[in-house]
Amino acid sequence: MFLYCGIACRRKFFWCYRPLSTYVTKTRYLFELKEDDDACKKAQQTGAFYLFHGLAPLLQTSAHQYLAPRHSLLELERLLGKFGQDAQRIEDSVLIGCSEQQEAWFALDLGLDSSFSISASLHKPEMETELKGSFIELRKALFQLNARDASMLSTAQALLRWHDAHQFCSRSGQPTKKNVAGSKRVCPSNNIIYYPQMVPVVITLVSDGTRCLLARQSSFPKGMYSALAGFCDIGESVEETIRREVAEEVGLEVESLQYCASQHWPFPSGSLMIACHATVKPGQTEIQVNLRELETAAWFSHDEVATALKRKGSYTQQQNGTFPFWLPPKLAISHQLIKEWVEKQTCSSLPA
Numbered sequence: 001m002f003l004y005c006g007i008a009c010r011r012k013f014f015w016c017y018r019p020l021s022t023y024v025t026k027t028r029y030l031f032e033l034k035e036d037d038d039a040c041k042k043a044q045q046t047g048a049f050y051l052f053h054g055l056a057p058l059l060q061t062s063a064h065q066y067l068a069p070r071h072s073l074l075e076l077e078r079l080l081g082k083f084g085q086d087a088q089r090i091e092d093s094v095l096i097g098c099s100e101q102q103e104a105w106f107a108l109d110l111g112l113d114s115s116f117s118i119s120a121s122l123h124k125p126e127m128e129t130e131l132k133g134s135f136i137e138l139r140k141a142l143f144q145l146n147a148r149d150a151s152m153l154s155t156a157q158a159l160l161r162w163h164d165a166h167q168f169c170s171r172s173g174q175p176t177k178k179n180v181a182g183s184k185r186v187c188p189s190n191n192i193i194y195y196p197q198m199v200p201v202v203i204t205l206v207s208d209g210t211r212c213l214l215a216r217q218s219s220f221p222k223g224m225y226s227a228l229a230g231f232c233d234i235g236e237s238v239e240e241t242i243r244r245e246v247a248e249e250v251g252l253e254v255e256s257l258q259y260c261a262s263q264h265w266p267f268p269s270g271s272l273m274i275a276c277h278a279t280v281k282p283g284q285t286e287i288q289v290n291l292r293e294l295e296t297a298a299w300f301s302h303d304e305v306a307t308a309l310k311r312k313g314s315y316t317q318q319q320n321g322t323f324p325f326w327l328p329p330k331l332a333i334s335h336q337l338i339k340e341w342v343e344k345q346t347c348s349s350l351p352a
């Protein structure tokens with residue numbers, strides 16, 4: 001598809017007939033599908049569907065990795081027919097992306113009760129046999145997926161969960177209606193529009209110049225430490241949340257901040273993780289752990305962290321009864337944040 005754009009040059013405005021990049025074309029196509037119900041319905045005909053059951057994605061195993069299979073509309077209609085479900089159920093699906101060739105991708109949960117089927121949760125084992133896969137909790141599978149599938153399934157799960165939780169208007173109590181793409185829900189009685197939301201969360205790696213501060217919650221797997229995380233309170237800036245969370249959790253005052261990266265995180269119900277580095281004054285490093293939030297927190301040297309980054313997650317208890325110190329896996333933004341700190345420390349310690 002060729003689209004053309006107007007470009008302003010220094011002296012005059014003229015039309016420049018250059019084809020848009022694949023990325024821009026894809027983005028505009030997705031925008032159209034979100035805005036135009038008929039276009040989105042048409043895209044379902046040639047699209048592909050990721051399947052879920054009770055928010056657990058359908059996965060197949062291949063060489064110690066999970067793969068997320070996609071199904072065509074025809075395959076999906078056949079499956080629903082076989083299990084006595086109305087094909088109208090496909091109207092519950094949500095748009096989650098598209099390929100560079102503009103094959104639209106959707107996600108559908110076969111296990112959540114819907115207006116088109118109230119006995120949807122039946123037949124799970126039979127469906128798994130038919131689909132040659134298993135519906136596996138995303139929390140268990142996330143780290144054994146490739147980056148693309150992990151990102152698609154995280155988006156899909158967060159969107160499906162949001163729709164499931166926003167079936168009714170919080171003002172009128174009437175059922176809300178989703179658009180075909182699932183980018184919004186509208187209350188027909190008062191026209192209030194509800195848009196899917198993410199909760200902002202900061203994740204901060206505090207350093208005193210030579211060491212970094214890592215912490216554990218009792219719910220973490222044994223031996224795993226991570227950077228400090230916390231939900232933004234209403235009305236706060238990212239800088240204010242970081243300052244408050246570090247003070248609340250470990251009793252330290254942050255001196256400076258540097259943005260690192262961000263990531264959508266599907267837990268607990270769809271967060272935008274904003275990762276930053278922070279420093280404290282060298283003389284002010286005494287940790288006072290808030291035990292209502294954390295099990296423990298400690299300073300770690302560059303070498304300790306660099307060694308732990310190479311270690312794969314291990315729950316195996318050592319002979320002395322402790323668990324080896326390890327860090328979150330690559331896919332988690334905390335891993336990226338910690339890795340960046342290690343690399344920066346390595347560079348700054350190289351001779352000039």
Ligand SMILES: NC(=O)c1ccc[n+]([C@@H]2O[C@H](COP(=O)([O-])OP(=O)(O)OC[C@H]3O[C@@H](n4cnc5c(N)ncnc54)[C@H](O)[C@@H]3O)[C@@H](O)[C@H]2O)c1
Pocket residue numbers: 199201203226227228229230231265267268271273293328332333334335
């Ligand atoms: N992707 C990563 O690398 C990574 C690493 C660490 C933590 N995390 C995520 O960060 C999130 C926040 O970390 P935390 O648990 O330390 O937060 P936190 O320190 O703010 O403490 C959690 C508490 O905050 C309260 N809270 C306030 N607003 C909330 C909201 N919108 N939703 C839920 N609870 C809310 C609750 O009382 C909850 O028990 C976790 O859910 C975790 O999944 C992600």
Ligand SMILES: [Mg+2]
Pocket residue numbers: 228229230249293
């Ligand atoms: Mg926290």
